Amino acid sequence: MGAGIVVAGASMGGLRAAEQLRAAGWTGRITVVGDEPHMPYNRPPLSKEVLAGRAPFASLAFTPKASAADVEWRLGARIVASRLAERNVSLDDGSVLPYDGLVVATGMRPRRLGCPGPLTGRHTVRTIDDAQGLRDELTRPGARVVVVGAGFIGCEVAATAVALGVAEVTVVDPLPLPMVGPLGELLGRALLKRHEERGVRFALGTGVAGFAGEDRVTGVVLSDGTVLEADVVVESVGSVANTEWLDGNGLDLSDGVLTDGLLRVGGRPEVVAVGDVARFPNARYDGVPRRVEHWSIPADTAKHAARTLVGTEQAPFAPLPTFWSDQHEFRLQSFGAPALGKDDVRILSGDPEGDVLVGYHTGGRLVGVVALGGHAAATGAARYRAQLLKQPALTA
Amino acid sequence: MKVVVDMNKCQDHGQCVFAAPDVFSMDEDGRLLYVPDPDDALRDEVEEAADLCPLQAIRIED
Numbered sequence: 078m079g080a081g082i083v084v085a086g087a088s089m090g091g092l093r094a095a096e097q098l099r100a101a102g103w104t105g106r107i108t109v110v111g112d113e114p115h116m117p118y119n120r121p122p123l124s125k126e127v128l129a130g131r132a133p134f135a136s137l138a139f140t141p142k143a144s145a146a147d148v149e150w151r152l153g154a155r156i157v158a159s160r161l162a163e164r165n166v167s168l169d170d171g172s173v174l175p176y177d178g179l180v181v182a183t184g185m186r187p188r189r190l191g192c193p194g195p196l197t198g199r200h201t202v203r204t205i206d207d208a209q210g211l212r213d214e215l216t217r218p219g220a221r222v223v224v225v226g227a228g229f230i231g232c233e234v235a236a237t238a239v240a241l242g243v244a245e246v247t248v249v250d251p252l253p254l255p256m257v258g259p260l261g262e263l264l265g266r267a268l269l270k271r272h273e274e275r276g277v278r279f280a281l282g283t284g285v286a287g288f289a290g291e292d293r294v295t296g297v298v299l300s301d302g303t304v305l306e307a308d309v310v311v312e313s314v315g316s317v318a319n320t321e322w323l324d325g326n327g328l329d330l331s332d333g334v335l336t337d338g339l340l341r342v343g344g345r346p347e348v349v350a351v352g353d354v355a356r357f358p359n360a361r362y363d364g365v366p367r368r369v370e371h372w373s374i375p376a377d378t379a380k381h382a383a384r385t386l387v388g389t390e391q392a393p394f395a396p397l398p399t400f401w402s403d404q405h406e407f408r409l410q411s412f413g414a415p416a417l418g419k420d421d422v423r424i425l426s427g428d429p430e431g432d433v434l435v436g437y438h439t440g441g442r443l444v445g446v447v448a449l450g451g452h453a454a455a456t457g458a459a460r461y462r463a464q465l466l467k468q469p470a471l472t473a
Numbered sequence: 474m475k476v477v478v479d480m481n482k483c484q485d486h487g488q489c490v491f492a493a494p495d496v497f498s499m500d501e502d503g504r505l506l507y508v509p510d511p512d513d514a515l516r517d518e519v520e521e522a523a524d525l526c527p528l529q530a531i532r533i534e535d
Contacts, residue, residue, distance in 0.1 A: 401527065403484075
């Protein structure tokens, strides 16, 4: 038996890649390397159920399929370098792993704010250890919390903190509305109102200049000099691709790892990328390569990339993006690519005060739907999913 | 094939309904209904449904 396939990254994308390689008929060796000590686990509950203390680690772990029972897991090991021309990778313990096929699944890490101030008391939410550390601090009596970044994770954390009984929760963002980048103004305004009604405060249209405090953070200094007192800071300001180990191979690593429409990396048939580190063109839309940080993407990319790696002929990758976000008692459910249609936003049903279904259009054509509210809204969005799936490619 | 859904975990996302409409459905109140002993010919779509469940609440017990 040869060197087999090395899967770089042991989160959801790595696990699904291993399983899909078996499903695609690969019977050779598979080795999955990951720097966390844990077997792959489900991350969306980290900012919600785990923070709220309702989900122990055992409930997050994925159950690998029986077909992947013989996969070799090298956990707590980091890949530090690679030589694609020689088909091998180096681990942090000095060992070198040769491969016949390589799956890039190293994912993202949280971006950190570079402004001056103490580090202690500042948190991110990406791993189970992050979430448990943050929970310990949120549950201290009288904790004042500042969340930097009003995206999905920041708003989920703020909602969870309020539900935990944290008295002061303030979300800071340079943009004028929460989640306005992916969702546009109409839903941004609706979400701002819902969060404020439930006790979340906002400092919008302002950046962060620094952090106050000596040994640990005592406040967040805003761009205008105002200081928000804080015992706990959560930084949810986007993410950085874990691609340093691919340096030196002549790849485009400007934002994740660039792939072609079959998820191949650097034009090599034996190297593919999966999950949120992959910047791929979606044949359903305009063909511009983008990274997609939705939960559905690891499974979708793994299936396609595994078939590419074993040589199965297939059409270019064209997933229908889908995501959800639970905040307070309401849910956002999205199908398609709302961010591509933010300039033409129409209410399809309902109203922003209650359950609402919003359509996003490009050139008059529906490219995404987002529901906000309860079950009725989500069911409404599901009805449009079939329509989005049937549409010809945007460029056609 | 035997399918078990942990209804304590299920949050009615409905992704399984898209993946395996012959096995999973939603009632009028948006609550999940499913066939516990589907035909083995549906295994691929049930596996897909289990993969896509955001709560990982679907288990296949041969």
